[in-house]
Each structure stands twice: as structure tokens, then as C-alpha cells.
Amino acid sequence: MASVVSRRSQRLREAVLGYLLILPALAVFGVFVFYPFARNFKLALYQTPPFPGLPSHYVGLHQVGQVLTSSNFLQSLLTTIFFVVLVVPAGLLLGLFLAVAAHRHLRGIAVYRIIFSSTVVSSVAVAALVFGTLMNPVVGFLPWLGINPHPPILENTTWALPAIAVMAVWQFLGLSFIIMSAGLSSLPEEVLEAARVDGASSWTTFWRVTVPLLSPTLFFGVVVATIYAFQTFGQIDILIGSQNAAYEHVNVLIYNVYTTLQINGDPGRAAVLSIALFLLTLTLTLVQMRFLERRVSYAS
Amino acid sequence: MAQIVFDQVTKRYGDVRAVDDLSLAVGDGELLVLLGPSGCGKTTALRMVAGLEVVDEGTVAIGDRVVNDVEPRDRDVAMVFQSYALYPHLTVAKNLEFPLRQRGVPKEERERRAVDVARTLGLEPFLGRKPGQLSGGQRQRVALGRAIVRSPKAFLMDEPLSNLDAALRVQTRADIVALQQRLGTTTIYVTHDQVEAMTMGHRIAVMDHGRLQQVAAPQELYDRPGNSFVAAFLGSPGMNLIGGRVAVEAEGGTAIRTAAGDVLLQGAQASVASHHEQPVVLGVRPEHLRISPGGALEGTVLLVELLGAETQVICELADHSRVVVRQQADQARPRLGEPVRIAVEPAAVHLFTEDGSRLEEKTAA
Amino acid sequence: MPAEPVSDAPGAAAVLPAEGAVPRPQGAAPGEAHRPTPRAGRSRRRLRLVARYLLLTLGALVVLLPVYLTVVNSLLPEPALAHQPPYLYPSHAQWQNYSTAWVGGHLSIYLRNSVIQTAIIVVGQLVTSILAAYAFAFLRFPFRRTLFLLFLSTLMIPFEVTLITNLDTITSLGWYNTFAGLTVPFLATGFGTFLLRQAFLQIPRDLQEAAALDGYGHWRFMTRVAVPLARPSVAALAVFSFLGAWNQYLWPLVVTGNNNAVRTVQIGLKLLVGTNVSSVNVTLAGTVIAVTPLLILLIVFQKQLVRSLTAGAVK
Ligand SMILES: Nc1ncnc2c1ncn2[C@@H]1O[C@H](COP(=O)(O)OP(=O)(O)O)[C@@H](O)[C@H]1O
Numbered sequence A: 001m002a003s004v005v006s007r008r009s010q011r012l013r014e015a016v017l018g019y020l021l022i023l024p025a026l027a028v029f030g031v032f033v034f035y036p037f038a039r040n041f042k043l044a045l046y047q048t049p050p051f052p053g054l055p056s057h058y059v060g061l062h063q064v065g066q067v068l069t070s071s072n073f074l075q076s077l078l079t080t081i082f083f084v085v086l087v088v089p090a091g092l093l094l095g096l097f098l099a100v101a102a103h104r105h106l107r108g109i110a111v112y113r114i115i116f117s118s119t120v121v122s123s124v125a126v127a128a129l130v131f132g133t134l135m136n137p138v139v140g141f142l143p144w145l146g147i148n149p150h151p152p153i154l155e156n157t158t159w160a161l162p163a164i165a166v167m168a169v170w171q172f173l174g175l176s177f178i179i180m181s182a183g184l185s186s187l188p189e190e191v192l193e194a195a196r197v198d199g200a201s202s203w204t205t206f207w208r209v210t211v212p213l214l215s216p217t218l219f220f221g222v223v224v225a226t227i228y229a230f231q232t233f234g235q236i237d238i239l240i241g242s243q244n245a246a247y248e249h250v251n252v253l254i255y256n257v258y259t260t261l262q263i264n265g266d267p268g269r270a271a272v273l274s275i276a277l278f279l280l281t282l283t284l285t286l287v288q289m290r291f292l293e294r295r296v297s298y299a300s
Numbered sequence B: 001m002a003q004i005v006f007d008q009v010t011k012r013y014g015d016v017r018a019v020d021d022l023s024l025a026v027g028d029g030e031l032l033v034l035l036g037p038s039g040c041g042k043t044t045a046l047r048m049v050a051g052l053e054v055v056d057e058g059t060v061a062i063g064d065r066v067v068n069d070v071e072p073r074d075r076d077v078a079m080v081f082q083s084y085a086l087y088p089h090l091t092v093a094k095n096l097e098f099p100l101r102q103r104g105v106p107k108e109e110r111e112r113r114a115v116d117v118a119r120t121l122g123l124e125p126f127l128g129r130k131p132g133q134l135s136g137g138q139r140q141r142v143a144l145g146r147a148i149v150r151s152p153k154a155f156l157m158d159e160p161l162s163n164l165d166a167a168l169r170v171q172t173r174a175d176i177v178a179l180q181q182r183l184g185t186t187t188i189y190v191t192h193d194q195v196e197a198m199t200m201g202h203r204i205a206v207m208d209h210g211r212l213q214q215v216a217a218p219q220e221l222y223d224r225p226g227n228s229f230v231a232a233f234l235g236s237p238g239m240n241l242i243g244g245r246v247a248v249e250a251e252g253g254t255a256i257r258t259a260a261g262d263v264l265l266q267g268a269q270a271s272v273a274s275h276h277e278q279p280v281v282l283g284v285r286p287e288h289l290r291i292s293p294g295g296a297l298e299g300t301v302l303l304v305e306l307l308g309a310e311t312q313v314i315c316e317l318a319d320h321s322r323v324v325v326r327q328q329a330d331q332a333r334p335r336l337g338e339p340v341r342i343a344v345e346p347a348a349v350h351l352f353t354e355d356g357s358r359l360e361e362k363t364a365a
Numbered sequence C: 001m002p003a004e005p006v007s008d009a010p011g012a013a014a015v016l017p018a019e020g021a022v023p024r025p026q027g028a029a030p031g032e033a034h035r036p037t038p039r040a041g042r043s044r045r046r047l048r049l050v051a052r053y054l055l056l057t058l059g060a061l062v063v064l065l066p067v068y069l070t071v072v073n074s075l076l077p078e079p080a081l082a083h084q085p086p087y088l089y090p091s092h093a094q095w096q097n098y099s100t101a102w103v104g105g106h107l108s109i110y111l112r113n114s115v116i117q118t119a120i121i122v123v124g125q126l127v128t129s130i131l132a133a134y135a136f137a138f139l140r141f142p143f144r145r146t147l148f149l150l151f152l153s154t155l156m157i158p159f160e161v162t163l164i165t166n167l168d169t170i171t172s173l174g175w176y177n178t179f180a181g182l183t184v185p186f187l188a189t190g191f192g193t194f195l196l197r198q199a200f201l202q203i204p205r206d207l208q209e210a211a212a213l214d215g216y217g218h219w220r221f222m223t224r225v226a227v228p229l230a231r232p233s234v235a236a237l238a239v240f241s242f243l244g245a246w247n248q249y250l251w252p253l254v255v256t257g258n259n260n261a262v263r264t265v266q267i268g269l270k271l272l273v274g275t276n277v278s279s280v281n282v283t284l285a286g287t288v289i290a291v292t293p294l295l296i297l298l299i300v301f302q303k304q305l306v307r308s309l310t311a312g313a314v315k
């Protein structure tokens, strides 16, 4: 009897300790992740009047519909998708290319590996300033190369977004290289050798063996790259800003959330946009999982 | 089909000579076993034939052609890897077809040949499965199938049975021998398992530290080991090696004087060790030792191991070296710690120099 | 394949030297006529090697060119920036650009702030992650699975989505423009908890039982056994947290006010653009200053960094 009681009390003690240990993290998540996430759904139902100082009032789903059908939102959505299309494939393919080139035991290869992964430490501000200078019409190297559109690249409605994308690809390249390299070195060496002995050329081996075996890594890379692209904010804020002529053409969703909240002071609208951004991320991740999973799970 | 010739082949990894001055010819249609302890360079030698490692010195030839600078895919050899190295994303059928596809064999013929091979190996029910859904033995057979499906000039097998359980290993061993016999394809078979080597090889090449020690037919290797390494490596347990010196006795006989007693030599053996006081190593297999009151060597029983049909008696000699005596299970077993005398069968004695090479008997001429 | 029965051992051996270690294959150097000149093959290999190095170097140039030009520009005097053709190396380096950026751009304050902010976040994330991961790996309590999934779900919610309310919360707590406001929202991480839990699960249960028999309570087991054993993962998480914290941009931008009390270096860089001190060369000097600590970090901790960034990439 005594032992039953003591075992029960021991269990209880273990459970209490468990809750105590997760409490600090849970408290932070509760206040700064779950609560604000949930509150977005409430904020979305309240409209902020155009004049400061007046209380916001309940409008229900009216505002949601209004925002989601506004040309501002649709343009923003298209811009975001266009940006993702510019960044994700380029960032991943270049990373894969460099990783394949560096996947060899050669003299000095460690130096190349550090160089290729180096952009992973560049912050958005650093990347923005580096590329801002390169694309500056006065300072720049582009005029020297004969590339000098009017208006200048970063104020040009056609070229501003691709320019930001180039910068994003450069900045993402380090991470992409690291991910692809790790994937390559986890491949079973002997299977690739078997392909060579079985008569496959390097080209065939790459496409028929390496790429299929690498698909879990590629899948991971696509998800990471997409999320990275969705979160590109600082470059736009630093290099273009809301006063720029090209602003409308680089106004990706996340930047839209920021300007709506901070510049226009409209938390209701910003909340709707946040939810849209979240749902878009979630959907894309789920779709990618479903779509790619079939190709990924070669083991069973 | 072709012979494979290593001519003074060396392969280095940094300071390690993984393969050191290897010269060896594998005959057309022969099944040659490359045997040696782990790390002795067997895999490296095999991979140089496949073209997966660059040859540092010497030449490797397949057929009449030196292949040092030929790409693996142009060598027309098939390899069975220790890990099997199946394509995990392809079905069994596609795995079998892969080498044919690279050679541009039309689809229908590919499929026909894959099914044929699968039938031979009892893999037909699994053609639609992926390697992840197969047992170890089935995977092993797919790896074999992938090698035989394209009728290459040679098979290269790197410890293909080491991942199987004991019973399956014995079974598959026989299957591979039968298959090789039927196809008559030149085969190099790498293993560290001497039982596999003895039962499978037409000839066995023994390696140690990158160097070829001896190459001979299995029985010959066992009966006349070329040096003390081969003597000790083959057999389970291997040959007992006892240090001593030649003693040419006054009455004309020759003996080996060891710390545990004098072993008299007979006939041809005696002719080997003519040089008085010459240091030698005496080798004798466990089955050629007997516990017997009149035995030449003196020792103490350390351990008695019962193996069912046989018993192994491990004795310690005066110089703390150990010898193993094998006897039938029905013979009287000595007790632990008991002092015993051990008799040596004179005709079965091998003699080696101190550095291990065999002292050849002079044939009575 | 013609299944022609081929001579077995003795027959095969007949054509071959059958005795002892083969001294040299008979008819050595077989097929002299067919031997391709070894030199041709070797030079082909060498050519391929050279091509690969060229490719690697080209890639390195593309990656490094922007950085290199930044360093060059950061050393040029202002009028030289607009020179055509552009200078490809700083022929008369003007080092005072760096002191101007450092002093005029208040970089020393910003860097100090960044160090404090990053240290708080890294230590905080390590502590909360270790505690929670230990609980999820070693303790049994009701709803453990559900709670773990809840932790993982935070990975699905981008921080930007919580921006609006977090700003309100921080303001109403009176934390606007303080280190608390800058760091507290990031003191826990679902990714870190996941990473360390994986590491803890690698530790055999037997070890915990053995330690319990030795009188180790959970606390001592965690600090003396579990954490030391999981050190590679802990280090990986530390590097990962460092990188994330140091490079934060959006949150420091909205939560710091118009004075330098807690502004981080990333915001400082933005401010270098278009303030009085700023001319492009000085801004770029500031950029170089801001990124240098991280480059050193990369070179020293490359392994840990790679480990943290690829958790999940490889099965
Ligand atoms: N890629 C390699 N790099 C460095 N050393 C190697 C490499 N491959 C093999 N070796 C070394 O070469 C020797 C022979 O190895 P191996 O041929 O694999 O032996 P075995 O197959 O007989 O066990 C060993 O000492 C091993 O450590």
C-alpha cells in the first residue's frame, strides 16, 4: 500500500517538474506567439477610422472581404508570388550547382566551402547596403557595364523587384549551398559508384540517381527558400521605402503589413493582411509537402 | 570474359600503402578469392579493377587491355558491393534494368532479361518492390542479379555475404559458386572469412598490409603455407607457432630446441635446418598435436573448450606462449592446471625463418 | 550469355603461375599494342581537374565580388566613387572612412547594444530550450505529446504575423525602447527545443537509470550528464541563435525609438544611409564593420553552424 502511494506521489512529482521545466518557454510562446496570433482574428473584425484618436469599431467580416478584394491586396499578392518565383528556383539551383562543384576532396576545397557559405552571415541590412551601392546609378558599376535604365534600377517599376530578387538570391546562396552540401554528403557513396560501374555517365548519374536520392534535401530547400522569400523585408525597406516611385511594384505582403500598420496606422487592415500571409505560408508548405512527399519517400 | 592482371600495382593513401606492389593474374573464368584481415587492402585492389580508385603505380589489365585510364563505365565489369548499393528509389525490376538501360538495350529486351534474371534468383514476386521493402537476403540477390544481367567480362564481389545471417550465408555461398560455374565469368571475390575462401575459391590470394602473401589452391595453401602469416591466418584456430633453434645432435639427428622441449625432425624436414643454432619458428597445426605422456613438449592446461565433436585444449608452455591441441571429443580430457606433455606429429611440422618465410625442404634428389 | 562450362580451378590455373606468390604475371605487360598511352589518360584527368578549379573559382568570384567591391568603395575618397571607369582596387586608401563611420555613425554604441541584445537572446534561448527539451525527452507527464506539438506549431507562425499585437504588448508593459522589449519575445524557440530534444533522445535511457541509482536527481543528471553529452547540438543552437539575433531587422526597427539607447547595429546601418555623416563610402565602411564579427564567427564555428542549419535537411 505504502509503495503504491509513494509511486503515485513520485509520478506526481515527475509531472510537476515536467510542467515547471516547460513553463518558461510556454509563457513566452503564450504571450508573444499564441496570443497575438489569435488576436489577429479579432483585430481583423474591427475597423480603424481614418482619423487618429477615434475608437475603432466592430465591422465583422466586412473588412476582411474589403481587404481581400482590394486591388492593393491583389497587387501585393501577385508581387509576392512573382518574387517567390524569381528567388526560389534560382537560389536553390545555384546552391546545388556550387555544392556539386565543391563535393570533391581537392586541395583547398575548404576555402571554397567557406566562401560559398559565407553569405549566410550577411544580414539584410548588410546585403541591402552592399547591393544598393552596386546598383546606385552614380557610384555603380552597372553604368560602366552599360546598364543604366531610366529611371534608375531601384526606382524603376520594371527592374526594382528583380533587383531585390538578385540581392535575395545572393543572400540565400550561402544557406542553399550549406543545405545542398549536407544533402550530398549524406548520400550513400556506394550507390553512386554502382551507377558508374553500371555504365552511367556523370550526367546520367546526376539526373537518374543523385537528384532522386537528394529529393528530401531538395524538398527541405524549397520550403526554407519559400519562407525566406516571404520574409524578405529589410532590403525593400532600406533600398526602396514607401516614398519610392517603384513602391507599388515591390510591395510584397510582408512589407504591406508593415506599411499598413506603421505608416498608415491601421491595425485592422494589417491584421487581415497578416492572416493572409500566414495562410499563404501554411498552404504553400502543406501543398509542397503533399506534392513533393510522393516523390520524396523513395524508401517505401 | 577475360583474364584480369595486376602488374606491380601500388595504391597509396597519404603514407599508407593500401596496396603494395601487387602482381597477380586471374584466369579467364576463374573464381579467385582475395583473402586477408580487415584493412589489408582487398577492397582497394578490387576498386582499382572497377576503376573507382586511380592506380598510382603499375598497370591493371582486363582482357588484353590496360585499363588504368579507362572510365568505370567503359570497363564492362560488374560489382557487388558489401552494402549492396541498390538504387533505393527504383523498383527491383528497374534496378535490374539499370545497367542495360545505360547500354542502350531496347526496352522490351531489357524487361525480358530482367525477368529472366529475377526468375533465376527467385526474385520474380518482388519485381515491383523497392529495396526498402526487401529482406537482407533478397537485397543481396538483387545486387547479384544486377551484376549478372548484363553479362559483363568480370564480376567483382566485395564481401557480398557479410551482412547475412549464418545459415543464409552458407546457402548463398553455394548459390554463388554454382552461378559462377554455370556462367563461367571471371570473378574476384573479396572476403576476410577463411571458410568462405576455402569453400569457394578456385585459388585464394592472401593479402596482409597491402602485400600479396601467397596465391594457391585452397588445399595447397592449407598444407604448404608460404609464410608464417598465412600459416597462422588459415585454419580455425590457425597454426601453432613456436620459437626455437636448430640443434644438430651428435648422433646425427636434427631437432628444434624450444623452451618447452626438443622436437625431433624427420626425413626431408631435417634437411631444411642444417645450420646449428639457426633460429627458426616451428609451425604445427592443432590437429597434429596430441596430449601424450611421451610428448616432446611440456606445458600446463589453461583452458579446455568443448566444441561438440572435438575438444580444444589450450596449453601454456614454459615461455608463456600458448598452443592449441585439437582432439576428438571421446578422448580423455585433461584437467585445468594439470601439467601435460604434448606430442608433435613429425611429418606435419612446418619450419619458418624468424621473419616468417618458409624454409623449403630440399626434395630428396 | 553462352553458359559454356569453363575449366575449373586446375584448368584455369594451368595457364597461370600456380606456385606460391606470383612473382610477376607471365607474359607481363600483356597486350602491349592495346596499351593507351598512360600520359593521355593522365592529362585528361588533369584537364578535368583544372576545369573544376576554374568553375569553383568563378563561383567564388561571383559570391565575393559584391563584398570585394564594397571593401574597395569603403576605402575610396568620396569623389572617386563616381569615377568612370570605376576603381577596382583602392589605390589611395582613405582609412578615415572607418573612423568617421565608427564615430559619426555611433557604431560603437550600436555594436554594444547588438552584443547585449544578442547575448540575452542566446542565453535565454539556450536555457528555455534545454529545460523544455529535457522535460519532453526524459519526463513523463499528461499531455506531453500535445504540448510538444504546440511547441512545434510555433514554427509555422511567422513572427511578422504577430507583429501588431506584440508591439501593443511591449508598449503597454512599458518596454518600448528597452532591452526587455528587444529581447523578451525571443526568449523561447520551438526549433531549439526540437533540436535539443532530438539530441537528448539519443542518450540511452539506461544511463539515466544508472545515474538515478548513483543518487543523481533530475537536476544533476541534466547539468552533469545530459547537457554535456548533447554539447554539439547545444553549440549548434547557440550559433544559430546568435546569427538570428544579430541579424534581426524588422523587430528592432519597430520597437526602438528615436534615440540610441538600445538601437542595434542593423538599424544603425540603415540610419547611416541619408544622414549627415553619410556618404556612400562611410556607409560601406560601417557595413564592413558590422559584418566582420560574423565572418569571424563563420570561420571559427563553421561546423556548428552547418549542423544547426541542416537539422531537418537530411533524413
Ligand atoms: N579513401 C581512403 N582514404 C584513406 N585511407 C584509406 C581509404 N580507403 C582505404 N584506406 C586505407 O587503406 C587500407 C586498406 O583498406 P581496404 O582496402 O578498405 O581494406 P580491406 O577491404 O581489406 O578491409 C586501410 O588501411 C584503410 O584505412
Ligand SMILES: [Mg+2]
Binding pocket: B039, B042, B043, B044
Ligand atoms: Mg573491405
